[in-house]
Amino acid sequence: MTRPDGTQRSWSTRREDKQRRLQRAAAFADGRVLKPDRIVEALEAVIASGDRVALEGDNQKQADFLSRSLARVDPAKVHDLHMLVSSISRPEQIDIFETGIARRIDFAYAGPQSLRVAQLLEDGKLEVGAIHTYVELYARMFVDLTPRVALVAAEKGDRHGNLYTGANTEDTPTIVEATAFGGGIVIAQVNEIVDTLPRVDIPGGWVDFVVEADRPAAIEPLFTRDPRLITEQHILMAMLAIRGVYERHGVLSLNHGIGFNTAAIELLLPTYGEALGLKGKICRHWTLNPHPTLIPAIESGWVESVHCFGGEVGMERYIEARSDVFFTGPDGSLRSNRVLCQLAGQYAVDMFIGATLQIDGDANSSTVTTGRLAGFGGAPNMGHDPGGRRHASKAWLDLKTDPGPTARGHKLVVQMAETFQSGGVPTFVEELDAVEVGRAAGMPIAPVMIYGDDVSHVVTEEGVAYLYLARDEEERRAALAAVAGVSPIGLRHDPSRTDDLRRRGLVAYPEDLGVRPTDARRSLLAARSIDDLVAWSGGLYEPPARFRSY
Amino acid sequence: MTRPDGTQRSWSTRREDKQRRLQRAAAFADGRVLKPDRIVEALEAVIASGDRVALEGDNQKQADFLSRSLARVDPAKVHDLHMLVSSISRPEQIDIFETGIARRIDFAYAGPQSLRVAQLLEDGKLEVGAIHTYVELYARMFVDLTPRVALVAAEKGDRHGNLYTGANTEDTPTIVEATAFGGGIVIAQVNEIVDTLPRVDIPGGWVDFVVEADRPAAIEPLFTRDPRLITEQHILMAMLAIRGVYERHGVLSLNHGIGFNTAAIELLLPTYGEALGLKGKICRHWTLNPHPTLIPAIESGWVESVHCFGGEVGMERYIEARSDVFFTGPDGSLRSNRVLCQLAGQYAVDMFIGATLQIDGDANSSTVTTGRLAGFGGAPNMGHDPGGRRHASKAWLDLKTDPGPTARGHKLVVQMAETFQSGGVPTFVEELDAVEVGRAAGMPIAPVMIYGDDVSHVVTEEGVAYLYLARDEEERRAALAAVAGVSPIGLRHDPSRTDDLRRRGLVAYPEDLGVRPTDARRSLLAARSIDDLVAWSGGLYEPPARFRSY
Known part of the structure; x- marks a missing residue:
């Protein structure tokens, strides 16, 4: 056996290169504190052309001082960066592709910037590595996309690099861990540098530089739903879901999406749920952002615990x-933490329930409907039946239909959608727009958000389809069509089969669930306005200005 | 709308109760440092009967000073605890059920103690909440199993509670995060209290007490495989895997289990793999513990990155x-981190490959074969096709067989097993022992480790079955039987179908893969002993005494 050690290869090239970069940047810093007015020079000293750079654009929090500064570096000095941005939200995150500072991007969500992403892709100025879910992108930071430089955001920092993230911890610890221990360089913008932090969310030893931002990091109140916009149709669907899914399966732990349908459910618990005697029997443990519409259920004693992906503006007090x-x-x-909350939402809860914009006849769904390459966000991480789950819960076992010796339960993966979107656009369609969008963008697979084979229930204003009870694909399609109203998929339904599907429990209409559509009134909502939510909170909830009526 | 605030309910009961407990324990501490000789009294002050207590028993690191101390508390004062122990490894973790200190347990793995767990279960002295995979148990700590008290282990601590975990970070940050931010109490045993830590792995503000242990925390070298025990059969299977799976699909990123089969693969890369011209084309990014058998591949330049669940004794330098x-x-x-490495191993890599002890005709497998309730560990978290994955890789797309518009790729989930275990016990069986074990223990479902519907390939000494290419269940079973030798499942195989299965690529025998069984010699191994590994490492690898020949 020979050991090929003739060459004197260095095995700490990243560490040595990092030290060189830190030395270059030292001119623009006082110890670990970068001078804000020298930030562009500091970035030019720290970042090399072709680097893989994680820029913290979370679902909510944005390192916008750093992204604006990065857009100002000299493209002659720094170019062709490979960006990792989980949620592309700000124009300057895309500007850098027009100027050549960046060339390639791996991302998870590009909602507000998705049209520009598509345009730059077409113009050959931007290459997409892949479109991920949030958790996937972080996972790859520990495998084949470890950042050379991370630009992140925290609320406060100290001179030793310790960071306090406040309520929006979100993805910061994960990005910093991958970068710092992967031999990369971490720069954190903070709203304020202080002597003593309220608490340490990220140890100073993991952070190379802190810099005081010109203004507080941008944070969007993405999870505030004004109860005034909840319609009687939302309420009817919420009643169907509570009786037909939550009560039937005894759903104790769950994740809610951000739609008005689930907001309606949250606001029906203290009224309709209470009248059904369900308090303590459902909805005790939650994984979700701190939705203001959850306040009445919390105040009424329904909620034992809430673990959060991120924060929500106004919910601090x-x-x-x-x-x-x-x-x-x-x-x-x-203390929020997106990775850990996603993990909890994937492996530890009974149910994922979310709204969608399009569903095909096999129950595949997508929110891609407008020709935009919006990406996935986090829903797919929770909106599937996790193959790695082994513990049982009542709800999970309820969905075990196979009597075989090696059969297992199934997570409740519930899709809620009105059969038509506003403007008379059908939700249930022959083919998802995502198929054509993916094809046009040259994606290797269509950007499906939730796959039909994972979906256990579909709730519409017509009723509930219990897809997990179907014996085969054909029967699944029939049950789905039976609740799809007069959409293209619904019109496929053969009404002569309805009785059989209802009798065998594959389909339930309101009367089968003891729900009277005429009872679906806004008076059932525990709060009918943002002001009501403030009142429930005893004045502790402080809604952002745009949601205030006063 | 009325707000039900007539009652003056406190919403910070956990926080207030925690303060009372901390005050009681202050008598046994100097600031945050508990006096080791008062540890039993301190635990009696901090822990209340019925509490949910997370005791750090990881896959490797054990908080054994704290577990031994917990076993000494007065059962009249502290009883009926609900324990959360990911890996039950030590006798005192079970003794506390005999004395009544504990009553209920949620766990992931109980290898060495599984017989006693089963006995106490039968005697009614121990209740099992559920058996989880590692990641599931941590996930539930953020949902419905948040610990009231966590007893964890680190290498060093300081007087402010900051912790340095050294190489075996493993699960400590996750358990501490769930407990500390869930209003619970965190006690960390450390090998040494020092003024200045080498680095901070967990911030002091998350830790209530540190205590110096009477001896260093126990850590097992679970991932060391002595190359002397690798047989020519292992080498043959490794060659089949390299040609039939790694090379064929271009597997760039992967997880390896701890068996001798995968150790053989690691040791063939610098020899057989090199000769095939595969360097750079496969096996560049790894998620696994620092296996000593990976040293020759690293030294030969095959390996770009390794992210680890935990450490391995002797690999430090x-x-x-x-x-x-x-x-x-x-x-x-x-810096290891089990949750983040599991996340990487689930979502970010092309392939999971692991050994197993039993496989049934549908490719379900289990390591439960002896009547013991051993649990799951971490394999199922990676050994499944993750429904939440959306990004593509070449290997993942290679397994996409459905031409439909919403089809997706599939993770490579590979099972490697000789058709017979030592002693002539067949690996391929009509029914997994796990089915009867689960039934006898009253488990709601059988403890299947990897489900057949997730498995894409099975490798035996006979050949490779490409299960993902099967058109239906019957054909899957036929392909599996074709590589199952003369086991009960193999004998089912109809030899007249073999040609068709080989022609259509569902089965490959050695000659189909260009592998000559007579080439499978130990001389192909890059290292044939622990000493060889030490030599490859230039003397940096320091094997534990039990593995040394000198």
């Missing part, structure tokens, strides 16, 4: 005053 | 000298 329910630090503020 | 490959801190030592 309320959360601090409800530490029995929320995960908070000794300082009182929320 | 080698890892420090190879920071381009491993995730390490500024102190030079490994």
Whole structure:
């Protein structure tokens, strides 16, 4: 056996290169504190052309001082960067592709910038590595997409690099861990540099530089739903879901999406749910952002725990005053963590329920409907039956239909959708728009959000389809069509089969569930306005200005 | 709308109760440092009967000073605890059920203690909440199993509670995060209390007490495989896997289990793999513990990155000298993280490949074969096709067989097994022992480790079955039987179908893959002993005494 050690290869090239870069940047810093007015020079010193750079654009929090500064570096000095941005939200995150500073991007969501992404892709100025779910993109940072440089955001920092993220911890610890221990360089923008932090969310040893931002990091209130916009149709569907899914299966732990349908469910728990005697029997443990519409259920004693992906603007004082329910630090503020909440939402809860914009006849669904390459976000991480789950819960076992010796349960993966979107556009379609969008963008597979074979239930205003009870694909399609109204898929339905499907429990209409559509009134909502939510919170919830009526 | 605030309910009961407990324990501490000789009294002060207590028993690292101390508390004062122990490894973790200190347990793996768990279960002295995979159990800590008290282990701590975990970070940050931010109490045993830590792995603000242990925390070298025990049969299977799976699909990123089959693959890369011209084309990114048998492949330049669940005894100096490959801190030592590595192994890699002890005709497999309730560990988290994955890789797309517009790729989930175990016990069986074990233990479902519907390939000494190419269940079973030798499943095989299965690519025998069984010699191994591994490492690998020949 020979050991090929004739060459004197260095095995710490990343570490040595990092030290050189840090030395170059030292001119623009006082110890670990970068001078804000020298930030562009500092980035030019730290970042090399072709680097893989993680720029923190989370679902909510944006390292926007750093992204605006990155857009100002000299493309002659720094170019062809490979960007990792989980949620592309800001124009300057895309501007850098027009100027040549960046060339390639791996991302998870590009909602507000998706048209520009598509345009630059077509113009050959931007290459897409892949479109991921949030968790996938972080996972790859530990495998084949480890960042050379990470540009992240926190609320406060100290001179030793310790970071306090406040309520929006989100993805910061994960990005920093991958970069710092992968031999990369971490720069954190903070709203304020202080001597003593309220708490340490990320140890200073993991952070190379902090810099005080010109203004607080941008954070969007993405999870605030104004109860005034909840319609009687939403309420009817919420009643069907509560009786036909939550009550039937005894759903104790769950994730809710951000739609008005699930907001309606949250607001029906203290009224309709209470009248059905369901308190304590459903909805005790939650994985979701701190939705203001959950306040009445919390105040009424329905909710034992809430673990959060991120925070929500205006909920800070309320959360601090409800530490029995929320995960908070000794300082009182929320500790969120997107990776851990996604993990909880994937493996530990009974149910994922979410709204969608399009469903095909096989129950595949997508929110891609407009020709935009919007990406996935986090829904697919929770909206599937996790193959790695082994523990049982009542709800999970309820969905075990195979009597065989090696059969297992199934997570409740529920899709809620009205049969038509506003403007009379059908939700149930022959082919998802995503198929054509994916084809046009040259994607290797169509950007399906939730795959039909994972979906256990579909709830519409017509009723509930219990897809997990179907014996075969044909029967699945028939059950789905039976709740698809007069959409193209619904019109396929053969009404002569309906009785059989209802009798065998594959389809339930409102009367089968004891729900009277005429009872679906807004008066059932525990809160009918943002002001009502503020009142329920005892004045602790402080809605952002755009949601205030006063 | 009325707000039901007539009652003056407190919403910070956990926080207030925690303060009372901390005050009681203050008598046994100097600030945050507990006096080791008062540890039993301190635990009695901090833990209340009925509490949910997370005791760090990881796959490798054990908080054994704390578990031994917990076994000494007065059962009249502290009883009926609900324990969360990911890997039950030590006798005192079970003794506490005999004395009544504990009553209920949620766990992931109980290998060495599984017989006693089964006995106490039968005697009614122990209740099992559920048996999980590692990641599931942590996930539930953020949902419905948040610990009231966590007893964890680190290498060093300081008087402020900051912890340095060294190479075996494993599960500590996750358990501490769930407990600390869930309003619980965190006690960490450390080998040593020092003024200045080599690095901070867990911030002091998350930890209530540190205590110096009477001896270093127990850590098992679970991932060391002595090359002397690799047989020519292992080598043949490794050659089949390299040609029939790794090369064929261009597997760039992967997880390896701990068996001798995969150790053989690691040791064939610098020899057989090199001769095939595969360097750079396969096996560049790894998620696994730092296997000593990976050293020759690393030294030969095959390996770009390794992210680890935990550490491995004896690999410390080698890892420090190879920071381009491993995730390490500024102190030079490994930063492992089980949750993040599991996440990477689930979502970010092309392939999971593992050994198993039993496979049934549908390719379901289990390591439960002896009547023991051993649990799952982490394999199922990676050994399935993750429904939440959306990005494509070449290998993943290679397994896409459906031409439909919404079809997707598939993770390579590969099972490697000789058709017979030692002693002539068949690996391929009509029914898994797990079915009867689960039934006898009253489990709601059988403890299947990897489900057949997730498995894409099975490799035996007979050949490779490409199950993902099967058109239906019957054909899957036929392909599997074709590589199952003269086991009960293999004898089912109709030899007249073999040609068709081989022609259509569902089955490949050695000659189909260009592998000559007579070439499968131990001389092909890059290292044939532990000493060889030490030599490859340039003396940096320091094997534990039990593996040394000198």
